[in-house]
Amino acid sequence: MLAPLAGVTDLPFRLIARGFGCGLCFTEMVSANGLVRETAKTLEYLKTCPEDRPLGVQIFGADPAVMAEAARIVGEHDPDILDLNMGCPVRKVVKTGAGAMLMKDLPLAGRIIAAVVRAVKKPVTVKMRAGWSRATQNAVQLARIAEDAGAAAVIVHGRTADQGFSGFADWSVIADVKRAVGIPVVGNGDIRQPSDAQAMLKQTGCDAVMVGRGALGHPWLFQGISDLLTGAAGADRPSLAGRCAVIRKHWEMELQHLGPRQADRSFRKHLLWYTKGLPASGRLRETMGKMTDANRMIAELEEYFRFLERVQPEIMT
Numbered sequence: 001m002l003a004p005l006a007g008v009t010d011l012p013f014r015l016i017a018r019g020f021g022c023g024l025c026f027t028e029m030v031s032a033n034g035l036v037r038e039t040a041k042t043l044e045y046l047k048t049c050p051e052d053r054p055l056g057v058q059i060f061g062a063d064p065a066v067m068a069e070a071a072r073i074v075g076e077h078d079p080d081i082l083d084l085n086m087g088c089p090v091r092k093v094v095k096t097g098a099g100a101m102l103m104k105d106l107p108l109a110g111r112i113i114a115a116v117v118r119a120v121k122k123p124v125t126v127k128m129r130a131g132w133s134r135a136t137q138n139a140v141q142l143a144r145i146a147e148d149a150g151a152a153a154v155i156v157h158g159r160t161a162d163q164g165f166s167g168f169a170d171w172s173v174i175a176d177v178k179r180a181v182g183i184p185v186v187g188n189g190d191i192r193q194p195s196d197a198q199a200m201l202k203q204t205g206c207d208a209v210m211v212g213r214g215a216l217g218h219p220w221l222f223q224g225i226s227d228l229l230t231g232a233a234g235a236d237r238p239s240l241a242g243r244c245a246v247i248r249k250h251w252e253m254e255l256q257h258l259g260p261r262q263a264d265r266s267f268r269k270h271l272l273w274y275t276k277g278l279p280a281s282g283r284l285r286e287t288m289g290k291m292t293d294a295n296r297m298i299a300e301l302e303e304y305f306r307f308l309e310r311v312q313p314e315i316m317t
């Protein structure tokens with residue numbers, strides 16, 4: 001599965017991930033308050049298309065009634081899954097009582113899950129952290145509450161909220177949750193290569209794995225994971241020409257999705273991820289950082305990949 005990633009997992013990126021066999025994608029977190037006010041910007045996050053299936057829409061908020069109403073609005077857009085964010089540690093979110101703050105108030109978390117389950121016919125999932133802090137680790141309790149409240153599955157990111165995105169994810173928490181509940185458990189945190197996915201499944205007994213940052217600039221990771229798990233003769237990672245084609249396609253979809261002005265700004269981070277660690281990419285990355293014209297950026301990119309093919313045709317990271 002592709003994790004919800006704010007500012008990243010928009011429709012074009014989800015379609016790219018699906019092209020490499022990703023089985024389920026999530027939108028980035030969408031504000032329940034924004035949905036209830038039906039602000040145009042919030043509804044943008046729900047943009048999808050028939051190829052973008054199955055799709056989970058994630059919402060965040062701290063009020064059971066508002067979350068239920070937001071879920072009902074999302075339900076009208078016919079998602080396959082409705083996911084509740086109980087893991088975001090970002091200040092702007094936790095100061096409203098939402099995201100990981102709900103791990104400090106499990107009764108409220110339970111009321112939110114129950115209210116949303118009552119409001120929609122779709123399966124409801126809950127994405128959580130290991131806990132707020134190491135000393136107050138309570139993913140097992142929240143997972144049990146979620147199961148009792150009617151959640152269809154839980155997603156466990158093995159970091160605590162106070163770790164933010166640093167340090168390592170503790171997969172043993174995922175194993176603890178798996179032992180504690182009967183509903184499916186999705187493991188998340190630090191899957192960077194196919195062998196990590198296999199190791200997480202083996203070590204934790206989880207039912208599925210969710211990839212976040214490992215897919216940035218490497219959407220073909222999904223293909224690698226499914227090849228490894230199914231024993232398929234690894235199609236290997238794309239060649240340099242193949243990579244360049246993926247980047248172009250992704251960019252073209254982003255242009256269509258957002259329009260030129262926004263797409264150029266939004267795509268720059270993907271370009272940096274796609275070219276990170278490639279030989280002699282420093283100059284290209286610096287130039288791209290300053291450029292504003294999409295056509296010139298594409299020309300620079302293609303020129304760079306032609307250069308790579310001349311000097312190191314076998315590069316694959």
Ligand SMILES: Cc1cc2nc3c(=O)[nH]c(=O)nc-3n(C[C@H](O)[C@H](O)[C@H](O)COP(=O)(O)O)c2cc1C
Binds near residue numbers: 006029165191210212
């Ligand atoms: C840029 C960024 C944005 C994120 N946005 C969300 C989000 O909207 N909702 C959410 O539940 N988690 C969000 N996360 C957390 C990821 O979904 C995931 O749980 C976390 O990155 C750990 O997985 P990883 O080690 O595979 O990256 C975000 C993480 C990053 C790095």
